[in-house]
Amino acid sequence: MxxxxxxxxxxxxxxxxxxxxxxxxxxxxxxxxxxxxxxxxxxxxxxxxxxxxxxxxxxxxxxxxxxxxxxxxxxxxxxxxxxxxxxxxxxxxxxxxxxxxxxxxxxxxxxxxxxxxxxVTSPNGGLPLLAPMSEVAGRLSVLAGAQALQRHAGGSGVLLGGVPGVAPAQVVILGGGVVGMHAAAMALGLGAQVTVIDRNLEVLRRLWTQFGHGLRTAYATRDAIEQHAAQADLLIGGVLVPGAAAPKLITRQTVSQMRAGSVIVDVAIDQGGCAETSHPTTHDAPTFVVDGVVHYCVANMPGAVxxxxxxxxxxxxxxxxxxxxxxxxxxxxxxxxxxxxxxxxxxxxxxxxxxxxxxxxxxxxxxxxxx
Structure with a gap:
């Protein structure tokens, strides 16, 4: 051929x-x-x-x-x-x-x-051709979020890991799949305080076992998403329904209640995004602001590396x-x-x-x- x-x-x-x-x-x-x-x-x-x-x-x-x-x-x-x-x-x-x-x-x-x-699927139910780029995107989402949090980029001026005497950033990750796991690993490695929200208790148990007490977990309800989003410095959307449009878990009202200068990195943007306020961006112009919240919605994040x-x-x-x-x-x-x-x-x-x-x-x- x-x-x-x-x-x-x-x-x-x-x-x-x-x-x-x-x-x-x-x-x-x-x-x-x-x-x-x-x-x-x-x-x-x-x-x-x-x-x-x-x-x-x-x-x-x-x-x-x-x-x-x-x-x-x-x-x-x-x-x-x-x-x-x-x-x-x-x-x-x-x-x-x-x-x-x-x-x-x-x-x-x-x-x-x-x-x-x-x-494309695998015998164990995974997505073997999406997984490598989800691993890259999960890690990049934290780096992109850390940069967007800098004041010159429109963020609130918070350093992810903080310094002695100053609290670290609050990072909230929606979805504990491949993106969420790698985002959590990167954010924890940089010293942030990390919470993963998922509706699958087995996923939360696996992550808690993997990362230990340094990782916080929460079961995904509307209340949990709204409450954690309101306190987040960096909110990473890593939810996935294979082949289908991403569920809109972050409503416009939720965005309006987030702190000014906080950041949303919508990794699900390839599938339409998990925030109602998201729309695709490019590496040339990666961010925009809605209600004071910086949105990073690059549709080919792994293309940066x-x-x-x-x-x-x-x-x-x-x-x-x-x-x-x-x-x-x-x-x-x-x-x-x-x-x-x-x-x-x-x-x-x-x-x-x-x-x-x-x-x-x-x-x-x-x-x-x-x-």
């Missing part, structure tokens, strides 16, 4: 769909890999590195999209990229369709097979990329966990969470693959 890797064109996105080592594995399996010139510069990989791994260097994105049978990316295809998709192509990337009707309609119109990293992110993501995606390259659509029929990643096929929505979020008809993926 001919596998294509175009450069990412989303603002300030420097990650890459395949690192040179992954290209070498694909070539070893007998596949042809075309990468756009300069695709790896953001992670420190030159065209020569890709050529040494066996790739063919394409002069531009049009060449990659025109030749490839399997397109491997990182971020959702932008409007100009969606117009290049064909019905005989497989697209493998993050999609986050639930809050993005325009993208969904374009992907359906293309007739292509579109597989979303974020809904592309080298770490690209290698972490590549290690997770490679087995699935190899399966798709080796077996094509049959890989989706054979592997129920990869099949969970199928969001669009031949003009049909094939993930129930996406279909429900967009109020569109849903077709079982196995039924869709038989069309």
């Amino acid at each position: 001919l596998v294509g890797v175009p450069k990412e064109i989303k603002v300030q996105e420097f990650r890459v769909g395949l690192v040179p080592a992954a290209v070498r594995e694909l070539v070893h399996h007998g596949h042809e890999v075309w990468v756009e010139t300069g695709v790896g510069l953001g992670i420190g990989a030159s065209d020569a590195d890709y050529q040494a791994a066996g790739a063919t260097i394409a002069p531009d994105a049009d060449t990659v999209w025109a030749r490839a049978q399997l397109i491997v990316k990182v971020k959702e295809p932008q409007a100009v990229e969606r117009q290049r998709l064909r019905a005989d192509q497989i697209l493998f990337t993050y999609l986050h369709l639930a809050p993005d009707l325009a993208q969904t309609q374009d992907l359906m119109a293309s007739g292509a097979t579109c597989i979303a990293y974020e809904t 592309p080298r770490t992110s690209a290698f972490a993501l590549g290690h997770a995606t490679l087995p699935f990329v190899l399966a798709l390259a080796d077996h094509g659509l049959q890989a989706l029929r054979d592997d129920p966990h990869l099949r969970q990643g199928l969001n669009v096929h031949r003009g049909r929505l094939t993930h129930p969470g996406v279909a429900q979020a967009l109020d569109r008809a849903y077709l079982d993926p196995l039924a869709a693959l038989s069309l």
